[in-house]
Amino acid sequence: MPETIAEDSVGIVTPDVHHFDEPLLLDCGKTLNEYDLIVETYGTLNADKSNAILICHALSGDHHAAGYHSMDDKKPGWWESAIGPGKPIDTNKFFVVSSNNLGGCKGSTGPTSKIPGTDDFYGPDFPIVTVKDWVRSQQRLMTRLGIPKWSSVIGGSLGGMQVLQWSIDFPELLDHAIVIAAAAKLTAQNIAFNEVARQAIMSDPEFHEGHYLANNTKPKGGVMLARMLGHITYLSDDSMREKFGRELREGKLNFGFDVDFQVESYLRYQGKSFVDRFDANTYLLMTKALDYFDPANDFDEDLVKALKQASAKFLVISFTSDWRFAPERSRELSQALVAANKDVSYVEITAHQGHDAFLIPIPEYMAAFSAYMNRVASGISGRKSS
Amino acid sequence: MSLRADLALISEWIKPESRILDLGCGDGTLLKHLRDNKNVSGYGIEIEQADIVKCIDSDINVIHSDLDEGINDFFDADSFDYVVMTQALQAIRHPEQLLDEVLRVSSDAIITFPNMGYWTNRFQIAIGGHMPVTKSLPNYWYNTPNIHLCTLHDFEDLCDELGIRIIKRRVVDSLHKHGSWLTRLFPNLFGEIAIYHITKK
Numbered sequence: 001m002p003e004t005i006a007e008d009s010v011g012i013v014t015p016d017v018h019h020f021d022e023p024l025l026l027d028c029g030k031t032l033n034e035y036d037l038i039v040e041t042y043g044t045l046n047a048d049k050s051n052a053i054l055i056c057h058a059l060s061g062d063h064h065a066a067g068y069h070s071m072d073d074k075k076p077g078w079w080e081s082a083i084g085p086g087k088p089i090d091t092n093k094f095f096v097v098s099s100n101n102l103g104g105c106k107g108s109t110g111p112t113s114k115i116p117g118t119d120d121f122y123g124p125d126f127p128i129v130t131v132k133d134w135v136r137s138q139q140r141l142m143t144r145l146g147i148p149k150w151s152s153v154i155g156g157s158l159g160g161m162q163v164l165q166w167s168i169d170f171p172e173l174l175d176h177a178i179v180i181a182a183a184a185k186l187t188a189q190n191i192a193f194n195e196v197a198r199q200a201i202m203s204d205p206e207f208h209e210g211h212y213l214a215n216n217t218k219p220k221g222g223v224m225l226a227r228m229l230g231h232i233t234y235l236s237d238d239s240m241r242e243k244f245g246r247e248l249r250e251g252k253l254n255f256g257f258d259v260d261f262q263v264e265s266y267l268r269y270q271g272k273s274f275v276d277r278f279d280a281n282t283y284l285l286m287t288k289a290l291d292y293f294d295p296a297n298d299f300d301e302d303l304v305k306a307l308k309q310a311s312a313k314f315l316v317i318s319f320t321s322d323w324r325f326a327p328e329r330s331r332e333l334s335q336a337l338v339a340a341n342k343d344v345s346y347v348e349i350t351a352h353q354g355h356d357a358f359l360i361p362i363p364e365y366m367a368a369f370s371a372y373m374n375r376v377a378s379g380i381s382g383r384k385s386s
Numbered sequence: 387m388s389l390r391a392d393l394a395l396i397s398e399w400i401k402p403e404s405r406i407l408d409l410g411c412g413d414g415t416l417l418k419h420l421r422d423n424k425n426v427s428g429y430g431i432e433i434e435q436a437d438i439v440k441c442i443d444s445d446i447n448v449i450h451s452d453l454d455e456g457i458n459d460f461f462d463a464d465s466f467d468y469v470v471m472t473q474a475l476q477a478i479r480h481p482e483q484l485l486d487e488v489l490r491v492s493s494d495a496i497i498t499f500p501n502m503g504y505w506t507n508r509f510q511i512a513i514g515g516h517m518p519v520t521k522s523l524p525n526y527w528y529n530t531p532n533i534h535l536c537t538l539h540d541f542e543d544l545c546d547e548l549g550i551r552i553i554k555r556r557v558v559d560s561l562h563k564h565g566s567w568l569t570r571l572f573p574n575l576f577g578e579i580a581i582y583h584i585t586k587k
Contacts, residue, residue, distance in 0.1 A: 315442075334449060335460050338429065345442055348450045350435075364435050371442040 008084045009076060010042040010067035010091050017107060018144055024102075024137060030127040034116055037141050038063050038107030039099040042083060043091035045147070050380045052147045053089060054138060054174075055079065055098040056155030056162035059230075059286045060278060062106035065098040066091075079156075081361040088369035089154065093377045097145065102137050103129040103285040111281035112213065124210025124281055131158075131293045135165045139173065152176035152376050153312075156358035157325060158286065161293045164333075167310035168295050176376050177312040178369075181322055181358040183329035184303050184336065185294040190324060193233055194287035197226035201280045210281055219280045224271030226283060231270050236321035236354035303333075307340040314344040315372045317365065319357035345372070389419055391558050392498050392579050396470060399496060399554065399583055400424060404467035407491065409453055409484075410474030413437045414446035421446070428466065431457070454479045457487050466492040473522075473579070475499045477531040485548060489586045494553075498581045501557065503537030503574040522578050538574040545584060554583040 005011050015038050024032045040063045045052060055065050057078070066083035068076050083089040083096055100108035103126060111126040142150070153174045155163045160182025167177040186194075201207060204222030208215045235243075244263040259265045299305040314337050318330035327348050334346035349365045351357040357365070389397065393416045400406065402424040408417050411430025414437075420426035429447045432438050441448035451460065453474065469492040476499050478484050488495045500522040501507075510518040517527040525532065536544075538557070545552055557569050557577020569576040 331451075331459075338449070338460060339462055339465075343447050344429075344449075345438075345447055346449045346451075347435075347438055347442075364439075367439045368435075368442055371439045375442065375445050 005068060005071075006084075008086050009080065010084050012071070013040050013042065013064075013067035013069065013077075015040045015063055015069075015107065018141060020137075020140055020144075022140070024133070024140075026127050026133045027130040028128045032102070032109065032127065035102060035109035035137070036107070036113070037099045037102070037109075037137060039097060039141065039145075040064060040066075040077075041098070041145075042066055042096040043094050045095040045145075046380070049146065049148055050151060051093060051377075052095045052097060052142075052145075052150055054142070054150050054153045054166075055083070055089075055096060056134075056138075056153065056159035056166075057098070057101065058155070058157035058159045059283075059290065060227075060274070061159065062104060063098050063100040063108070064106070066096070079359065081359060082366075082369065088366055088373045090373065090377070093380070094151065094373075097141070097147070099138060099141055101129070101134045101286075103282060103289075105279035105282040110279070111210075111285070112279050121213045122281075123213055126281065126285065128288055128292075129285060130289055131161050131165045132169065134162055134289070135169055138162070138166075139170055142173070150174040151380050152178055152373075154178040154180070155182070156180040157182055157355065158290055158293075160325075161290070165293075165295055167312045167314070168306050169309075171309055171311040174312045175379060176315070176372075177310070178315045178317075178372065179330075179333065180317045181319055181325045181330075181355055182333070183325050184296065184333045186290055187329070191291045193229065193324070194291055197229055198284055198287055200225035200229065201283060204280075207280065210284075212280065218275065220272075220275045223275045223278065223280050223283060224268070227274040227278075228267045228271040231267060233324045234355040236323065236352055238321060238352045239354055239356075242352070303336040304339045307336050307342060310340070310342060312342075314342055315369075316344060316346045317349060317358070317368065318347075319349050319351040319353070319355070319365075321352050322355045322357060324355040389415070392472065392581055393419065395556055395558070395581055396472070396496050396498070397423065400426065400468055400470075402426070404428075405465075407431070407457075407461065407466045407469045409457065409469060409471040409488070410477075411437075411441065411446070411448065412472075414441035414444045414448065416470065416472065417441075417446045418444045431460075453484060456484065457491060461491040463490050464493065467494065468492055469495040470497075471495070472498045473500060476534050476536070478534060481534050482544060482548060485544070485550065489550065489584070493585055495584050496581065497541075497584060498579055499541070500532070500535065501538055501574065501577050501580045502535040503539065504578045505575050506578075508575075520578075538577065538580050541580065541582070545582075549587045550584050551587045552582055552584055556581045 018037050064077040065079045066077040085092050100106045103110045105112045111122045153163045153166045160179040163177045163179045201222035204219030206217045207219040247262040249265050295306045296303040316334045318327035337344040347368045406428035408430040431451050469488045507518040557573040559578050
């Protein structure tokens with residue numbers, strides 16, 4: 001827990017829940033008649049409402065992107081490294097909006113919510129949501145908050161996919177699109193990892209075909225395995241070697257099948273603590289949203305054609321050791337943006353931290369990110385004076 | 387701040403409103419000048435992180451890439467009005483391949499490089515007996531990025547071989563002042579930096 005809160009933190013924050021009554025037709029054909037979105041905001045919306053930024057979260061992220069909910073919190077929000085006074089997403093300049101996606105488990109309507117008018121959990125009956133559905137719901141949130149246009153929409157990984165979708169579906173509603181450690185679609189290898197994670201969850205005897213909450217239980221083992229697998233893919237060989245090497249937990253081999261090496265202990269800890277804070281059905285939904293994402297689908301499988309819809313300026317960032325969302329994917333995206341004649345800058349950061357690098361304040365990354373955000377900010381002040 | 391004379395010359399050659407690709411764009415000085423003065427749009431390619439940040443700072447589109455990996459992956463054929471490459475050709479692993487790719491993505495290219503035939507370079511090798519170290523070639527042989535130095539004659543021979551037509555050629559001296567009568571008469575001897583406007587034959 002923080003004894004004192006750092007000066008470059010947004011400090012103590014409190015989320016708001018926004019209820020929406022207007023039915024939302026989803027890509028899967030089903031309709032959510034009503035739903036909640038839980039939202040945090042940081043900074044102040046300026047007089048002409050031109051300084052708003054939308055943050056889109058990744059698979060296990062949520063609306064709590066920065067600051068602390070109380071002085072008892074062990075950790076700040078997931079993107080504390082980039083959001084705060086004087087940081088790249090500078091809350092002295094910007095009004096930052098961060099919501100939990102539909103299907104999430106942190107306060108927005110999802111599998112752990114009760115079906116309206118009943119006492120039953122949605123559980124596995126919560127409809128499959130897509131990146132496009134999320135963007136539609138975020139656009140409604142934008143209207144609710146009275147924001148006419150985002151100065152930028154920013155996200156990493158699955159969050160970056162939402163940014164891309166925003167730029168294609170609502171080109172007139174954002175000035176800048178910042179896509180970090182993402183891809184225009186998943187590769188077969190990436191889908192394969194998601195499938196193993198899903199199988200781990202669904203084959204847990206406590207899964208009960210998704211109705212585990214109704215059975216007062218949780219597929220703990222499955223979620224733990226899914227997270228352990230995911231975690232390996234978010235790190236790099238080098239970063240694991242550096243962090244753990246072959247260090248033994250008890251200084252000796254135990255000649256058994258329990259934990260010998262530190263890396264095993266670490267993975268088990270990560271897996272177990274994830275079980276407590278995440279819902280299995282949400283995990284399944286999020287991985288499906290990742291797998292399904294392919295904005296070129298609506299444009300004759302032509303990504304360039306899809307991106308021609310966009311009018312935002314783009315910043316694309318990747319990390320050299322990220323093999324889950326490899327730099328090649330970001331290069332392909334940047335190539336398509338160039339072919340679509342869009343303004344784009346592409347930066348490949350040398351980093352050994354793997355996919356997780358996008359959450360880490362690597363100096364070169366922060367320098368490029370800050371430089372870009374300064375341009376975004378100067379665009380705002382330009383508009384303000386006009 | 388006044389523009390380096392070779393960049394000023396390039397700026398004169400480029401038509402307003404053009405779409406430009408600057409290979410090895412550094413901190414984006416040329417692209418910024420062209421954008422502000424000639425309403426030019428386009429992209430720079432750069433590999434140095436600090437320069438990339440400076441480009442972003444100047445609101446220049448910059449793509450982080452290694453020119454040794456070529457540019458074919460990134461850019462469609464005939465997608466630019468000009469490709470500009472200022473003093474980068476000599477640091478490329480396969481200059482002949484890159485030149486080929488350059489004239490694939492654009493019909494016109496402007497290339498500048500330090501002229502190895504410049505009299506000081508010749509003097510340092512012939513009389514001093516060592517690799518030249520000058521203002522335009524500031525590194526020693528062991529730490530120089532300039533692995534493919536050539537003279538005007540060498541470059542023009544290569545153009546001939548690759549089916550490249552030279553539209554214009556200028557040379558400037560170390561202060562990048564526009565040439566004297568000496569540089570006009572003996573460019574390969576008195577021109578320190580060579581500037582070529584080339585196209586496909």
